Amino acid sequence: MHTIRPRRLRVNGQIRSLIRETRLRVDDLIYPIFLVEGNKVKNEISALPGCYHFSIDMIGKEIEELVKLGINSVILFGVPDKKEELGSEAYKENGIVQKGIREIKKISRDIVVITDVCMCQYTDHGHCGIIENKMVNNDLTLKYLRRIALSHAEAGADMLAPSDMMDGRVGAIREELDQNGFNNISIMSYSAKYASAFYGPFRGVVNSAPQFGDRRTYQMDPSNSDEALRETELDIMEGADIVMVKPALSYLDIIRRIKDNFNVPIAAYNVSGEYAMIKAAAKMGLLEEKSAAIEMLTSIKRAGADIIITYFAKDLARWVMEGNV
Numbered sequence: 490m491h492t493i494r495p496r497r498l499r500v501n502g503q504i505r506s507l508i509r510e511t512r513l514r515v516d517d518l519i520y521p522i523f524l525v526e527g528n529k530v531k532n533e534i535s536a537l538p539g540c541y542h543f544s545i546d547m548i549g550k551e552i553e554e555l556v557k558l559g560i561n562s563v564i565l566f567g568v569p570d571k572k573e574e575l576g577s578e579a580y581k582e583n584g585i586v587q588k589g590i591r592e593i594k595k596i597s598r599d600i601v602v603i604t605d606v607c608m609c610q611y612t613d614h615g616h617c618g619i620i621e622n623k624m625v626n627n628d629l630t631l632k633y634l635r636r637i638a639l640s641h642a643e644a645g646a647d648m649l650a651p652s653d654m655m656d657g658r659v660g661a662i663r664e665e666l667d668q669n670g671f672n673n674i675s676i677m678s679y680s681a682k683y684a685s686a687f688y689g690p691f692r693g694v695v696n697s698a699p700q701f702g703d704r705r706t707y708q709m710d711p712s713n714s715d716e717a718l719r720e721t722e723l724d725i726m727e728g729a730d731i732v733m734v735k736p737a738l739s740y741l742d743i744i745r746r747i748k749d750n751f752n753v754p755i756a757a758y759n760v761s762g763e764y765a766m767i768k769a770a771a772k773m774g775l776l777e778e779k780s781a782a783i784e785m786l787t788s789i790k791r792a793g794a795d796i797i798i799t800y801f802a803k804d805l806a807r808w809v810m811e812g813n814v
């Protein structure tokens with residue numbers, strides 16, 4: 490018997506490319522953008538090197554750069570000046586995200602504007618909903634999520650991404666949108682969102698760490714996998730157009746199970762801690778940033794993600810343009 494030689498298909502770059510199973514594409518990426526109040530602000534975020542806080546007047550150049558790089562989708566996060574118990578800055582007509590949506594749409598009609606629908610950046614206690622007796626009250630929170638969603642739709646968002654993990658929020662938001670004539674606005678639901686330590690840098694960026702307790706009464710337990718299927722199934726039944734797994738890296742198995750069990754597009758959120766780890770290790774000379782980032786992003790796609798939300802989007806687009814991705 491002759492030796493079976495899988496190495497034949499690895500002898501050079503061209504053959505390896507011919508049989509490559511997973512490819513990263515720039516148009517599968519969503520780039521997160523952080524908006525702050527004020528003027529002329531473009532401040533690099535120390536926890537997320539290469540990412541910035543932008544005031545609305547500075548967003549134009551960034552959008553033009555994204556368009557040039559071939560990145561067609563952004564997800565907006567607002568960092569309001571004022572936070573209070575009911576998070577009212579989140580659903581104001583002239584809130585930071587609502588202004589951002591209108592400004593971006595003025596610059597480019599084509600860029601897909603997705604918004605994070607949640608309360609934690611807007612509440613002084615830092616939880617993702619309305620507090621009653623030291624607990625987030627689910628059904629009361631739904632009323633506020635409806636208002637946030639509607640205000641984003643009215644400002645011109647293309648897609649809403651509820652990240653609060655309240656029960657029934659996809660159905661409530663879908664109903665609110667449809668009742669108000671926004672049946673073409675889609676919902677990308679953070680379906681399997683885990684209570685993760687990897688959100689650390691993000692919470693610093695938007696100043697949203699909970700002031701008491703933690704998020705484990707609404708975000709999922711990292712030990713669970715069947716429950717992710719149940720959450721995903723519920724979101725699809727309630728009307729989610731795209732489902733999401735978050736974080737990505739420690740949850741590649743969850744991405745794969747959802748891919749094998751459902752028939753809707755899957756997004757994965759390559760979260761702030763996953764980005765910051767590579768940046769920090771590269772800075773210390775421990776690994777090579779580009780190869781590590783490409784390997785990580787490729788693993789997320791190989792696991793089954795159709796869409797990746799990542800702070801590496803601009804870097805990846807540049808690497809793709811230079812070739813050899």
Ligand code: PBG
Pocket residue numbers: 605607609617652653687688689690691692759760761762
């Ligand atoms: C808001 C929200 C969070 C992230 C996205 N939306 C933080 C959280 O739930 O604490 C995390 C994003 C990241 O870490 O990159 N609910």
